[in-house]
Amino acid sequence: MKPIVTLAVLANARTARIVENRGPGKGFTASAGHALQAPPVVENADRAGSHPISGAHGAAAFEASDPKEAAEAAFARLIxxxxxxxxxxxxxxxxxxxxxxxxxxxxxxxxxxxxxAKVIGEADKDLTHAGLDDIAGHLKDIIAA
Known part of the structure; x- marks a missing residue:
């Protein structure tokens, strides 16, 4: 019988590790190609400003996008x-x-x-630096690793 393989994504805004579990009592091991790095944050050269809107009184202010927020969203898409x-x-x-x-x-x-649909649980903590032996303890409420 084929074991149920569970991947755990351990991420923060700059790095992600992917570890896998192949059944109860097996613990977690590093998955092939298990480390991902976020691309460098690109700062926008544009400044917030205003743009006249026809038919309106005054001008509308445009906010510059937050480069760190955009980089984090892009990294999530990469993952x-x-x-x-x-x-x-x-x-x-x-x-x-x-x-x-x-x-x-x-x-x-x-x-x-x-x-x-494949997500069986989530933990709102940064485990990117946790050792392989420690991950099972952090995720014990989600999986018997």
Whole structure:
């Protein structure tokens, strides 16, 4: 019988690790191609300004987009694309998301519905620096690893 493979994404705004579990008592191991790095943040050269709107009194202020926010969302999409490739290759059956609360929201938003259906649990904590032996303890409420 084929074991149920669970991937756990351990992410923050700059880095992500993907670890896998192949059943109860097996613990977590590093997954192939398990580390992802966010591309550097690109600062916008444009400043917030105003633009006249025809027919309106005055001008509307445009806010410059937050480059860190945009970089975090782009990194979440990069992680989602990596997971999509793994899913298409049949590399896992279940998925656990762990990240600081804001990044966890970015990951949720970036996942397509097919991957959202694979999520068995989430933890709003940054485990990117946790040792492989420690991850199971942090996720014990989600999976018996």
């Amino acid at each position: 989602a694309k990596d997971l999509e490739k793994r899913h298409a290759a049949g590399a896992f059956d279940q998925l656990i998301l762990t990240a600081a609360p804001h990044m966890l929201g970015q990951l949720r938003a970036a996942l397509p519905d097919a991957l959202k």
